[in-house]
Amino acid sequence: MADTNYDVIIIGSGPGGYVTAIRSAQLGFKTAIVEREHLGGICLNWGCIPTKALLRSAEIFDHANHAKSFGLTLEGTMKADVKDVVARSRGVSARLNGGVGFLMKKNKIDVIWGEAKLTKPGEISVGKSTKPVVEPQHPVPKGVKGEGTYTAKHIIVATGARPRALPGIEPDGKLIWTYFEAMKPAKMPKSLVVMGSGAIGIEFASFYRSMGVDVTVVELMANVMPVEDEEISKFARKALEKRGLKIITEAKVTKVDKAANSITAHVETKDGKVRQITADHLISAVGVQGNIENIGLEALGVKTDRGCVVIDDYGRTNVPGLYAIGDVAGPPMLAHKAEHEGVICIEKIAGVPGVHAMDHRKIPGCTYCNxxxxxxxxxxxxxxxxxxxxxxxxxxxxxxxxxxxxxxxxxxxxxxxxxxxxxxxxxxxxxxxxxxxxxxxxxxxxxxxxxxxxxxxxxxxxxxxxxxxxxxxxxxxxxxxx
Known part of the structure; x- marks a missing residue:
């Protein structure tokens, strides 16, 4: 009979989850990690890493188009092959996805494949994943465990987050995109409306502008990247507009009309006026929300607030033996915050001397636009x-x-x-x-x-x-x- 009892089980293998699993194993805990879709989570597969690969292609394309200013002459016409740009990005993602699998094996961490649900304190049931692997370069790793009941003294929820959808402007995968579709366009659009100017929105706006796309960004707040210092935000806006990005602040998309191959966004400005912008697609980048549904939190009475699990300074929830880290535990929703939060959590569990709470003032934020x-x-x-x-x-x-x-x-x-x-x-x-x-x-x-x-x-x-x-x-x- 397969061994199903562990010291620590971590639900979710994103940066927070897999780093915590490694540190857990280093501390001598018998550790397992549950994943339903792809090792490395959103960050490695659909977020941080593959977007940087896209932006690197855009950066090189920008430099090539300005080669003359460096005293260089390039023969022929420069063009971007969207198929090859996307293929490189997905290849980078696949390489790191495989790397996480290697790290799990190296650290003797069991991988349980499927969807986990908390059934009672210290116990989870794992069912068949409803998120089948759709890319051949991201296969289910060999040697994983599957469906069944598993127990652990400590269970850490690291289920991450997903794109937030606004009522009436829900992504459909065809005309209204999230970052999933924006990362793998079948062909390069001629025009885009980007709703939201946080890191995700501005990075995609920057990438597509470098590829020659006519891009309009709509932001509800007075400044783009509104969490940034106002002076820096204004400086960045001028630089982005100089590159040809169109930016509308203090405005919101109130409605989206769909045609066969285009959308028309109704954009209302602070003075109450409405303008219509027609484009091939709209990218919805209005933030993310924690994945707290259907994992048994309600049945166990776990406290949540605004779509995230409530934790203390060390990742502990109100239920003994249950912890949460990363995006599902609230902002800032950043991979490096999740990793550090996870290490603090597991070291506190292990009683490592000198563990102290994370100082949120010292978490850096980065946006990789141009x-x-x-x-x-x-x-x-x-x-x-x-x-x-x-x-x-x-x-x-x-x-x-x-x-x-x-x-x-x-x-x-x-x-x-x-x-x-x-x-x-x-x-x-x-x-x-x-x-x-x-x-x-x-x-x-x-x-x-x-x-x-x-x-x-x-x-x-x-x-x-x-x-x-x-x-x-x-x-x-x-x-x-x-």
């Missing part, structure tokens, strides 16, 4: 709302030698310090490779670094990272290269 946007900590507005006396420093890419040499001199870095203590409160960036640069400020904040320590840090030359130091110097009236 130009990129990245941030950590408080915005200027939030710092002022808290009654802080602040110093603000700024540095522009057009004063940096490396940025000019790269042909990427449109960008800015902004830092916010507490005027009294010198504490770094926030950092906000827009420009080339800022999604890589931001971690320098994250580390600084985590180490409670002050402005003095940053000023005395030697940054290599010539690099984009020098701008980080210059922005700090600017906050204190000591900027050198501007």
């Amino acid at each position: 130009p990129q946007v990245a941030s950590v900590g408080l915005t200027e507005a939030k710092a002022k709302e808290q009654g802080r006396e602040i110093r603000v420093g700024r540095y522009m890419f057009n004063a940096n030698g490396k940025a000019i040499a790269l042909g990427e001199d449109n960008g800015m870095i902004k830092v916010i310090f507490d005027k009294k203590s010198g504490e770094l409160l926030g950092a906000h960036m827009c420009g080339a490779e800022v999604t890589e640069l931001i971690q320098g400020f994250v580390v600084a904040m985590n180490l409670e670094t002050t402005e003095e320590e940053l000023m005395h840090t030697i940054f290599p030359h010539p690099t984009l990272s020098e701008m980080m130091k210059e922005s700090v110097l600017d906050a204190y009236g000591k900027v050198l290269n501007a």
Whole structure:
């Protein structure tokens, strides 16, 4: 008879789930992970990774179309083959999907294939998956366990999230897309309306614009990427509009009319006026919601709030032995937050000394549009709302030698310090490779670094990272290269 009893069972194999499973195994727990569709979850298969592959193709295409500015002449006409662009993206995803399977095997973690449901504390039943694998490059891994009843002292829910749908504008997979369809277009559309300007919406808008598509973004709030610092948001908007993106803020799509091969979006602006925009497709990117349905939470009396499981600082729910991490446990819905949250959860279970709660102020956010946007900590507005006396420093890419040499001199870095203590409160960036640069400020904040320590840090030359130091110097009236 198959062994069905474990120390830890994790439901969901996204970044939060599989990383937690690995750490669980490292800590000596007998561990299993339940998956119904694809190892690696949305992030590896339909989100973080394959979108970056698409955006990389778009970046190269952009550079090729401006080869003359680098002194290069390309023979013939540049064109993007959507079939090959998508195939590369799916291949990248498949490679990482297989990598997760290898990690499970390496760490002796059992994979249970199917749909899990909590039946009572410490027990789940696993039924046949209703999400069959649809891509040959993402097969069900060999050696997995299947349907049955499984028990564990600790069960961690890591079921992730799915695209949110607005009433009356539900995605249909044909004319109204979510990121699933937007990632695998059968042919390149000529025009798109993107509803929502968060990271998902802006990244797809940026990708399709690079591919030559006429793109209109509709955002309910006053600024694109509304969670970002207002100054950075406005800077990014100008850069995106310079690339040909059409952006309508303080507006909402109230209705969508469908024709045979097009949609007409009715867009209402804050003054009550309605304009109609006809396009091949509409991408619905109005956020995501936790996957909390049909997994037995209600029967066990698990507390939820606004579509997410309620947890404490260590992932514990109100039901003993039951935990939740990642998107299903609430915002920010980011893969790196899920991973860190999962490690905190399992280390707390194991009694690892020194485990402390995650500081949400130090979770970086990245948007991989062109130009990129990245941030950590408080915005200027939030710092002022808290009654802080602040110093603000700024540095522009057009004063940096490396940025000019790269042909990427449109960008800015902004830092916010507490005027009294010198504490770094926030950092906000827009420009080339800022999604890589931001971690320098994250580390600084985590180490409670002050402005003095940053000023005395030697940054290599010539690099984009020098701008980080210059922005700090600017906050204190000591900027050198501007």
